[in-house]
Amino acid sequence: MTDSKQKTILSTRDVHLWYGKKEALHGIDLDFPEKGITALIGPSGSGKSTYLRAINRMHDLEDNVTVTGSFNFNGTDIYAPTTDTVDLRKRIGMVFQQPNPFPFSTYENVAFGLRLAGVKDKAVLDEAVEKALKQASVWDEVKDTLHKSALGLSGGQQQRVSVARVLATSPELLLLDEPTSALDPVSSHNIEETLLKLRDDYAMIIVTHSMSQASRISDRTAFFLSGDLVEVDETKHIFLNPEKKETQDYVSGRFG
Amino acid sequence: MNAKTADKIATGVIYAISSIVALILFAMLGFILVRGVPHLSWHFLTSPARAFEAGGGIGIQLFNSFYLLILAMLISFPIALGAAIYLNEYAQKNRFTAIIRTAIEILSSLPSVVVGLFGFLLFVVQFKLGFSILSGAIALTLFNLPLLTRSIETSLAQIPDLQREAGAALGLSRWETVLHVILPAAVPSIVTGVVLSAGRVFGEAAALIYTAGQSAPALNFADWNPFNISSPLNPMRPAETLAVHIWKINSEGIMPDLNAVSAGASAVLIIVVLLFNFSARKLGMKLYKKLTSA
Numbered sequence: 001m002t003d004s005k006q007k008t009i010l011s012t013r014d015v016h017l018w019y020g021k022k023e024a025l026h027g028i029d030l031d032f033p034e035k036g037i038t039a040l041i042g043p044s045g046s047g048k049s050t051y052l053r054a055i056n057r058m059h060d061l062e063d064n065v066t067v068t069g070s071f072n073f074n075g076t077d078i079y080a081p082t083t084d085t086v087d088l089r090k091r092i093g094m095v096f097q098q099p100n101p102f103p104f105s106t107y108e109n110v111a112f113g114l115r116l117a118g119v120k121d122k123a124v125l126d127e128a129v130e131k132a133l134k135q136a137s138v139w140d141e142v143k144d145t146l147h148k149s150a151l152g153l154s155g156g157q158q159q160r161v162s163v164a165r166v167l168a169t170s171p172e173l174l175l176l177d178e179p180t181s182a183l184d185p186v187s188s189h190n191i192e193e194t195l196l197k198l199r200d201d202y203a204m205i206i207v208t209h210s211m212s213q214a215s216r217i218s219d220r221t222a223f224f225l226s227g228d229l230v231e232v233d234e235t236k237h238i239f240l241n242p243e244k245k246e247t248q249d250y251v252s253g254r255f256g
Numbered sequence: 257m258n259a260k261t262a263d264k265i266a267t268g269v270i271y272a273i274s275s276i277v278a279l280i281l282f283a284m285l286g287f288i289l290v291r292g293v294p295h296l297s298w299h300f301l302t303s304p305a306r307a308f309e310a311g312g313g314i315g316i317q318l319f320n321s322f323y324l325l326i327l328a329m330l331i332s333f334p335i336a337l338g339a340a341i342y343l344n345e346y347a348q349k350n351r352f353t354a355i356i357r358t359a360i361e362i363l364s365s366l367p368s369v370v371v372g373l374f375g376f377l378l379f380v381v382q383f384k385l386g387f388s389i390l391s392g393a394i395a396l397t398l399f400n401l402p403l404l405t406r407s408i409e410t411s412l413a414q415i416p417d418l419q420r421e422a423g424a425a426l427g428l429s430r431w432e433t434v435l436h437v438i439l440p441a442a443v444p445s446i447v448t449g450v451v452l453s454a455g456r457v458f459g460e461a462a463a464l465i466y467t468a469g470q471s472a473p474a475l476n477f478a479d480w481n482p483f484n485i486s487s488p489l490n491p492m493r494p495a496e497t498l499a500v501h502i503w504k505i506n507s508e509g510i511m512p513d514l515n516a517v518s519a520g521a522s523a524v525l526i527i528v529v530l531l532f533n534f535s536a537r538k539l540g541m542k543l544y545k546k547l548t549s550a
Contacts, residue, residue, distance in 0.1 A: 063348065086427050086428070086429050094425035096421060113427065116427075116436070
């Protein structure tokens with residue numbers, strides 16, 4: 001699946017992050033290949049979500065957060081003063097823990113990004129919506145109620161519509177912040193299936209609390225602990241044969 | 257006394273108190289309606305008032321009330337919306353926004369008669385707008401603005417931050433998120449707030465006595481050119497509203513059927529305000545349903 005010959009889509013070096021005066025990330029070096037799933041695992045407060053949200057500059061929405069270090073995303077310096085966060089976030093899509101469809105119809109949710117980008121042709125929109133919903137494996141369930149409110153869907157369907165909404169804008173990188181932790185097992189399974197289908201075409205970074213999920217769907221796994229990156233490797237190495245003792249303890253359930 | 261008995265007594269007292277409140281409300285409404293409704297007729301609602309003889313109506317006052325309400329809302333809604341969007345979506349916690357919030361609070365606790373006198377000195381006298389619908393609408397705006405701003409701000413604050421994050425993560429600018437995500441989601445609750453405040457504005461008298469004036473010149477309802485002095489739409493004409501009319505005939509009215517007119521006008525006022533209140537909820541719920549399950 002992934003090997004060292006793959007092109008790197010995102011390369012981060014010496015990433016530090018402070019909430020006020022409290023340092024939450026202590027220098028993270030991490031590279032991501034242009035295809036496949038990388039899982040970020042670690043106990044609560046280890047900094048994995050914090051790191052993920054630094055990639056598309058979601059911390060800009062909060063006061064008092066300082067980020068340093070270099071983020072090279074396909075040649076773009078993410079934190080350069082000239083980088084426009086609006087453009088950046090169009091290229092880096094994000095799916096959140098809670099499904100968060102907008103209070104419109106399913107169709108309008110998925111077409112939203114394209115409409116804002118100026119696409120008006122109905123045929124183009126129809127096609128893009130169908131394609132994105134199919135990619136997110138939710139088309140069959142919503143195709144008859146496309147023009148009804150997305151808030152009427154189940155949590156799992158809403159989350160897959162959220163995935164479709166992001167895919168419709170053709171991002172280069174997809175960030176997933178614990179996308180199944182608010183869902184029931186069946187819906188979680190559906191989301192995992194969706195991600196597995198996408199991993200040949202997209203670069204994805206997923207933060208997850210579930211080690212079994214990381215082992216099921218990811219190609220590479222990075223283990224975070226107390227704001228440090230302990231170890232990153234192919235997923236099976238991390239789970240079967242980790243180099244560091246902390247990793248071994250965590251994946252075998254001895255703490256966390 | 258054991259806990260169970262104490263609980264029963266407390267429950268009883270609380271029920272009694274709330275019943276008294278409800279009873280007072282119903283007694284008042286009942287009194288006003290029973291006294292007033294028998295005097296209502298199409299003639300009463302549409303014909304002009306008469307100063308010296310019986311048989312006058314409240315047509316012009318009723319029209320003035322609605323016209324003033326609409327003008328006041330047209331002025332205050334955009335300002336309140338802008339202020340609420342700024343306060344809830346853009347403002348950071350600093351001295352400047354703290355001052356704005358305090359100013360809004362103080363403005364909302366100003367007695368309406370003070371707002372009226374201020375409007376009289378500034379708009380009627382200084383700006384030479386005279387006793388006019390425009391002066392009244394501006395005074396009502398001052399009176400309405402803080403409450404409307406607060407109500408819209410609350411509506412916006414109810415939209416979960418998840419929606420803002422979703423917008424930002426999708427590459428929407430803050431303004432696009434507000435315009436395309438937050439506002440549509442908040443529409444039902446904003447509408448409810450606007451209609452409720454319309455009810456309050458409709459019944460306001462003190463702020464209008466010195467601004468919109470206490471006279472209702474005859475109107476020509478066939479003339480819709482707002483520049484003619486007898487046109488109902490002319491914003492520069494003095495315009496006594498229903499609430500001001502009630503106050504005026506009770507303090508200095510000399511028509512023989514003054515009690516009947518007063519009772520009838522009060523009933524109309526109460527009915528309209530009640531309609532606003534009930535429809536606010538209905539409208540909000542209907543819009544919400546339409547948005548969430550359509």
